[in-house]
Amino acid sequence: MCETAVNLDIVVPNKTRYLRFVGAIAEQLAKELDIQEDKRDALAFNLNLALTEAVANAIQYSSPTKANDSVRICLSVEDAYLSVRVFDHGKGFDLAAVPTPDFDELHERGRGIFFIRSVMDWVQYRKTDSGHVLEMRKKIA
Amino acid sequence: MRVAKEMRDDRTVLSIEEDRIDAHNSGELKNLVLKTLEGGAQNVVIDLARVQFIDSSGLGALLSGYKNANLRSSGFALAGLQPRVRSMFELTRLHRVFDIYPSLQLALSA
Numbered sequence: 001m002c003e004t005a006v007n008l009d010i011v012v013p014n015k016t017r018y019l020r021f022v023g024a025i026a027e028q029l030a031k032e033l034d035i036q037e038d039k040r041d042a043l044a045f046n047l048n049l050a051l052t053e054a055v056a057n058a059i060q061y062s063s064p065t066k067a068n069d070s071v072r073i074c075l076s077v078e079d080a081y082l083s084v085r086v087f088d089h090g091k092g093f094d095l096a097a098v099p100t101p102d103f104d105e106l107h108e109r110g111r112g113i114f115f116i117r118s119v120m121d122w123v124q125y126r127k128t129d130s131g132h133v134l135e136m137r138k139k140i141a
Numbered sequence: 142m143r144v145a146k147e148m149r150d151d152r153t154v155l156s157i158e159e160d161r162i163d164a165h166n167s168g169e170l171k172n173l174v175l176k177t178l179e180g181g182a183q184n185v186v187i188d189l190a191r192v193q194f195i196d197s198s199g200l201g202a203l204l205s206g207y208k209n210a211n212l213r214s215s216g217f218a219l220a221g222l223q224p225r226v227r228s229m230f231e232l233t234r235l236h237r238v239f240d241i242y243p244s245l246q247l248a249l250s251a
Contacts, residue, residue, distance in 0.1 A: 016165035023163070023194070045194070045225050052196050056164040103234040106208060108201035111233055115197055118232055 006032075006077040014059045014069045022055050022073055023048040026084070029075055033082075033140055043082075043140065046119035051084055053112040054134050058088035080141040084120075085133050092132040095125035142166040144173055149249055152216075153182040156245075157192050162199030170199070174206035183215050188245045190221030195229055207239060216240075220248035 006029065012018040030044035051073065058071045072087040098113045117123055122137040143158035155177065162170060177185055187203065189195075203219065210217035218240040222230070230236040242248035 016163070019163045019165050019196075020161055023161075048194060049196060049229075052163055052194075056196065056198065059164070101233065106204055106238065108204050109197070111197035111200060115229075115232070 006075070008073075008075040010073045010075070011070050012055075012073070014062050014071050016056065016059060018071075019052050019055055023052045026051040026075065029077070029082075033077065035140055043138065047082070047084070047138070050116045050120050050136055050138075051086070053116050054084070054086040054136065057112055057134070058086050058090070061090035061093065062088055077140070080139055082138045082140050084136045084138075086136075087128070087131055087133045089131040092127060093125070095123065095134075142169040142173070144170070146177070149186075152184045152186050152249060153177055154186045154188055154245065154249075156188040156190075160191060161194040162192055162202070163194070163196045164198040167196075167198040167202040171202035171205045174202070175209055178206070178209050178213055178215055184218075185210060185215060186218045186220055186245065186248045188220050188248075189226060190223070190245065192226055193223055195226050200229060200233065200235060203239070204235070218242060218248050218251070220245045 008025070008029070010022065010025065012022060026047040027044040030047050031040060033040060055071055055073065062069050069089055074085040076083045095113070101110050101114050116136060120136040121139050124135045126133060145156040145158055147154050155173065159166065174185065185206065187206070207217050220242045221244050222241060227236065230239065230241070242251060
């Protein structure tokens with residue numbers, strides 16, 4: 001039977017000032033893992049980045065009628081994978097339709113999902129009973 | 142966002158005194174650069190030596206500065222990128238767009 005090593009369930013207000021906080025938790029979690037130091041540092045930065053982008057998206061696209069809404073984040077480490085789930089209450093979007101940025105165009109937006117896809121091994125966005133969830137996984141062993 | 146602004150010869154140096162640029166403070170950075178350019182700055186150097194983390198909105202704010210500087214025929218350079226911050230520019234090929242110097246000193250002597 002698989003044993004869950006870590007399982008964090010975090011709820012923060014949907015305010016950008018909490019991005020630093022959730023990013024720091026992700027970094028700290030990565031630093032607790034029993035992996036090579038250089039890989040651990042890279043993983044810490046990448047997790048911080050993926051979670052920052054995902055939570056910023058969740059805040060940006062949350063329902064405007066729910067200004068005091070929250071964002072729920074679940075982080076777990078199980079076997080060889082680190083999983084991150086970010087729940088939002090917005091209208092959702094089609095992840096498959098988000099294109100890779102055109103690097104010759106200097107648009108100021110549109111790189112967040114690209115960063116998430118670049119630093120994580122698996123990304124999915126789906127509808128749930130209570131909203132949507134962006135799920136990301138990273139192989140750690 | 143804490144930013145130190147100083148004139149060094151003909152350059153306006155904006156030193157970011159934060160370890161992180163994300164969606165919480167990138168709008169502030171974008172506005173600050175725009176105001177600096179609107180104030181007549183001809184050569185702007187952004188010193189990023191203290192920044193350890195930047196996200197897509199932070200890159201967007203710097204791109205806004207780059208484009209606004211180009212519109213005004215002003216210089217716009219970045220200095221002192223930490224390795225992980227530089228990796229974000231490389232991932233998005235933006236290191237080919239910006240004038241990037243290893244340090245503020247090198248940017249000022251260019």
